[in-house]
Amino acid sequence: MAVVLIMLDGVRPDALDAADCPQLQAFRDQAAATMDARSVMPSITLPCHVSIFHSVPPQRHGITSNDWTPPARPLPGLIEVAAAAQKRCGFFYNWEQLRDLSRPGHLHYSYFRDGAEHDPAADEAVAHMAAEVIGAEKLDFAFVYFGTVDTAGHTFGWMSDGYLNQLERIDRVFGALLAALPAASTILVQSDHGGHERTHGTAMVEDLRIPWMLSGPGVRAGTPIDAAVSLLDSAPTIAHILGLDAPAAWEGRVVREALAP
């Protein structure tokens, strides 16, 4: 049984309604979900992802731009915690900066294909590989990163036709991946930040509001989450589902509202 974090970079919650996304809509309907979760400041991809995997805000982990620098005092991240408990973890991604989300020696499988040249098909390769590998390699945790909707936001503008069209394409990619995952997988679908005009990174609610949707065995199906959810809560919730103890340094919480009692 795998836990899979599917990251939709730069996807605003209102985009899920504005675009025609039957796969994501169906997933949302049977998930425990909130369309009002929060990112962190600065609402930029690498700081947000380091916060997701280490459950502390950028002020504490020190990564405040898309340039990674080694932290003076490294914090334990989700991958290190999972690997210490002999869990098999895998990454599938197309933006190379994300290689620093875990320290060398902790991943069982890693697939990277550069998608920086705005190839609208860059997420298909990631999804295809994730679909093939997650079950075959018996991964306990997999991180699957789709970057093209964010790229479309920077190119065409958030909520523009070009942005929504790319989201509709990713909806089909998402549906195919979902169908290929091992039965009884737990799946967390979220974004890292939203966006406005052709950018993000600010404290505007359009940049900070993100979708957060959890589905799987032991999850309250079809339940809206009214409580506040932060992206800092993703690692504690995933760790809890994997049966791991959260390090004391983590600041997020287990989103118990999403879990069956």
Ligand SMILES: [Zn+2]
């Ligand atoms: Zn971006």
